[in-house]
Amino acid sequence: MPNIKKENPDFIGYEYRxxxxxxxxxxxYLDNYPNFGWQIISAEKAQPVNSKMIIKLKRNRHIANKQELTRLQRKFEAQLSQVDKLEREKTVRASATALTIGFLxxxxxxxxxxLFHYNIFLSFVLGIPGLIGWILPYWVYTNIKTRRSQELSPQINKLYDLLYDTCxxxxKLLT
Incomplete structure (x- = not known):
């Protein structure tokens, strides 16, 4: 039987995520996850059509202050999800309004x-708001998005400040 050491000082057990x-x-994510002890293994697109990325990470299982780092990491992820929600909220109302106008x-x-074959005058009268309803959505969308961005910008900036404080x-716990 070979001589096996019970403790190997060079051994590092990793957890993966x-x-x-x-x-x-x-x-x-790539800039801030190392603050929680994670090493980035890879970042790749989930699917060619999808707008998602898959990031693979690893971390020493016996890292100091692991519980506190995990708590701070969860806080970081919650803050990031709030930022993402607010970023999406900028365009949701604008998109809904523009689509409604386009549909009308x-x-x-x-x-x-x-009505073209039955009443040409009424056909033209109805065609004018129809064409306006096809042209107008672009300007409505950009106007609402710009206003909504200005409204949400202070909240998003405050969340970014909290995010960086958490990181x-x-x-500090790692060093």
């Missing part, structure tokens, strides 16, 4: 086409 995230947040424009144009606390 794989996270699936939005492309827009990849840089934040389509309804007017469809009615205009159906700074975790980094």
């Amino acid at each position: 794989e996270i699936n995230i939005n492309n827009k947040l990849v840089d934040l 424009g389509s309804v007017f144009l469809a009615a205009s086409v159906m 700074e606390q975790a980094h």
Whole structure:
């Protein structure tokens, strides 16, 4: 039987993690996960069509202050999900309004086409709001998105400050 040492001082046991995230947040994850003791193994697209990324990480299982680092990591992830939610909220109302206007424009144009053989004047009258309903959504979308971005910007900046404070606390625990 070979001589086996019970303790190997060079041995490091790792825990592994794989996270699936939005492309827009990849840089934040890659920059800040090392503050929680994680090493980045790889970052790759989930699927060619998908806007998600898969990041593979590893960390020493016996890292100092592991419980506190895990708590701070969960706090970091919750803050990032709030940032992502607010970023999506910028465009949700704008998209819904623009789509509604576009749909109503389509309804007017469809009615205009159906009435063309029976009443040409009414057909033209219905065609005008239909065309406006197809042209207007772009400006409505950009206007609402810009206003919503200005409204949410202070909240998002405050969340980023909290995020970086959390990462700074975790980094202090590692060093």
